[in-house]
Amino acid sequence: MEIRGISLSNGQSSVNSGFLLFDRGDYNPMMKKSIQKTVVFSLILILGLNMASEHSIIFTSAKENTFGLEEPKGIRLNIPDDPRSSMAISWFTYEFTETDINFGLSLGNLNQTNSFFTDTELVKDTYIHHIVLKNLSTNTTYFYQIGGPTSGWSDVYSFTTAPERNASSLHFIAYGDNRSDREIRRLINRAILQNSSSYHSEPIQFIMHMGDMVTRGEEHDLFNDYFDDSQMLHESIPLLPIQGNHEIGNLGKSYYREQFVLPENGNAEWYWALQYGSVFIMGLDSEAHGIIPYDTQSIPWMDSMLQKSHEDLSTLWRFAFFHQPPFVSSSHMPRIDIRDSWSPIFGDNDVDVVFNGHCHLYERSFPVSSNETLSSRERYNYNDPDYPIYIVTGAAGRGGPIDRLPDRENEYMVFSNFTWHYVDVFISNNLTNQKSTLMANVVGIIPQYFSNGSLNEFDLSHTVLLDNFTITKNIPGGWPESVQNVIY
Structure with missing residues (x-):
């Protein structure tokens, strides 16, 4: 069985094939960590997952207590949906690290509060991290950094969403x-x-x-x-x-x-x-x-x-x-x-x-x-x-x-x-x-x-x-x- 994430919305949780959803308007990193650990360990007890398998859900028992210190590697962008309003950012680490993002419209002002989805998966000896940004503005340049305050942040990079379909x-x-x-x-x-x-x-x-x-x-x-x-x-x-x-x-x-x-x-x-x-x-x-x-x-x-x-x-x-x-x-x-x-x-x-x-x-x-x-x-x-x-x-x-x-x-x-x-x-x-x-x-x-x-x-x-x-x-x-x- 492969469980790629937990959907958390309006105080309810359910297992699905998607991502972890957080609204940055009232985002609290420690709350995120606590919720993830509680939900995942409950699932482990209920489902009897084999933690030695090659594909594991986030927060495996081997890395359950602390975040490692490791900056993101192999950063890449994908287009998950309408390219005018969405962007996916993925990377990998060898330690279990945070999956978080700061992003905004200028290099020194990474203060956007859009809802976003996160997913972390253990594959072999590598943690693969995904963040999906939604509700972005069309033909707009965003600056971003990924990682987390405990594990370490990446440099600040940028991407530009797609223009309208009648672009020149x-x-x-x-x-x-x-x-x-x-x-x-x-x-x-x-x-x-x-x-x-x-x-x-x-x-x-x-x-x-x-x-x-x-x-x-x-x-x-x-x-x-x-x-x-x-x-x-x-x-x-x-x-x-x-x-x-x-x-x-x-x-x-x-x-x-x-x-x-x-x-x-x-x-x-x-x-x-x-x-x-x-x-x-x-x-x-x-x-x-x-x-x-x-x-x-x-x-x-x-x-x-x-x-x-x-x-x-x-x-x-x-x-x-x-x-x-x-x-x-x-x-x-x-x-x-x-x-x-x-x-x-x-x-x-x-x-x-x-x-x-x-x-x-x-x-x-x-x-x-x-x-x-x-x-x-x-x-x-x-x-x-x-x-x-x-x-x-x-x-x-x-x-x-x-x-x-x-x-x-x-x-x-x-x-x-x-x-x-x-x-x-x-x-x-x-x-x-x-x-x-x-x-x-x-x-x-x-x-x-x-x-x-x-x-x-x-x-x-x-x-x-x-x-x-x-x-x-x-x-x-x-x-x-x-x-x-x-x-x-």
């Missing part, structure tokens, strides 16, 4: 397959930070990850290493993840799901959807669970979500991302089963771009249908194409080798390259000419090494533009006044 622009990063080479992983993360304003002046609003952030999902320490290496990004930029085959682990055992707080409109954290500005995004699950190649229940769900996205006239773009690509020409084989079952749904529902990983290279297709029909042979500039463009971005680190390029590329592929890289995407909505334009720049990183053969992970002087392309679409009449606020 959007900027995000797509990449995947970081795996286990920590130096390469940190090098690419530093390159993203350093080059974030090289192509567009507006800050990065989120990062989509194609999966395989670790090599073995059953080894929890690898997740800790990953979040340590990526905190430089995700302490301020939300991470939108989906799992890859390496997150699954042996015999389906994985610690992937414990790491994040994601939208619950799909199948827990396996697949989900959200709207960010004028873009509808689906994170999908291409991996094997049991005897099926993927969760077949996701097919009617994704069709329903995409149809619902058409009800909101502020939605100009539709993206899907998942790990294993249905179109690829590398030494990894394409997932023909996904191409046959998912790609027709993408084509019928006006999905513009599909992002994948798994293959350790960069590839981009022409706009292509499920039966490999091309709507255009233009290589770089597209005007409202009939079919999605498929992008494989699976070389943001190392742990597996860079894929071998084929002797002959498939006809549906425009471009292939096997350099470490990430994809920088910017969308501009121009009401004057009623056009919305997506501009994608693929940034390659060529690692530099010291004379002793070790990587210089701080040398970012060798970045190159591998590929770029644009897609232009017409903005329908009535936009942006026609925001419908469809709930997914």
Whole structure:
């Protein structure tokens, strides 16, 4: 049995699958500690929980009396619900520590009193902490620090909530397959930070990850290493993840799901959807669970979500991302089963771009249908194409080798390259000419090494533009006044 939290509201308590809820208006840390201990130890007596298990609820018997002294590690942001009004902050510690937050609208005034949810879970030898903030203001920068007065506070960081759905622009990063080479992983993360304003002046609003952030999902320490290496990004930029085959682990055992707080409109954290500005995004699950190649229940769900996205006239773009690509020409084989079952749904529902990983290279297709029909042979500039463009971005680190390029590329592929890289995407909505334009720049990183053969992970002087392309679409009449606020 897994109990992830206790809900406390209006003096009543009940066991559920959510979080601990406290109203900061009359918040008392000692009361919180006392309530948690009383409720949890009662549950232990009633349920006879095995405290030696790998997943335990908060306040285990081994750590019942005192908080450890340890600052938060591996801090990352996720989007748990409407990105205009919510944000999740997660981190880990090896000692049992407080799960608390101070946040506000200025660096020196962390005095917000919004209700928030907390959850602490013991996984292997690591305590994973989650805080979910609700009722935030749209397109607003908040400053925050996490931890607690006894255990120690983090530095003060910041994040910005999403703009309204009729926002004039959007900027995000797509990449995947970081795996286990920590130096390469940190090098690419530093390159993203350093080059974030090289192509567009507006800050990065989120990062989509194609999966395989670790090599073995059953080894929890690898997740800790990953979040340590990526905190430089995700302490301020939300991470939108989906799992890859390496997150699954042996015999389906994985610690992937414990790491994040994601939208619950799909199948827990396996697949989900959200709207960010004028873009509808689906994170999908291409991996094997049991005897099926993927969760077949996701097919009617994704069709329903995409149809619902058409009800909101502020939605100009539709993206899907998942790990294993249905179109690829590398030494990894394409997932023909996904191409046959998912790609027709993408084509019928006006999905513009599909992002994948798994293959350790960069590839981009022409706009292509499920039966490999091309709507255009233009290589770089597209005007409202009939079919999605498929992008494989699976070389943001190392742990597996860079894929071998084929002797002959498939006809549906425009471009292939096997350099470490990430994809920088910017969308501009121009009401004057009623056009919305997506501009994608693929940034390659060529690692530099010291004379002793070790990587210089701080040398970012060798970045190159591998590929770029644009897609232009017409903005329908009535936009942006026609925001419908469809709930997914």
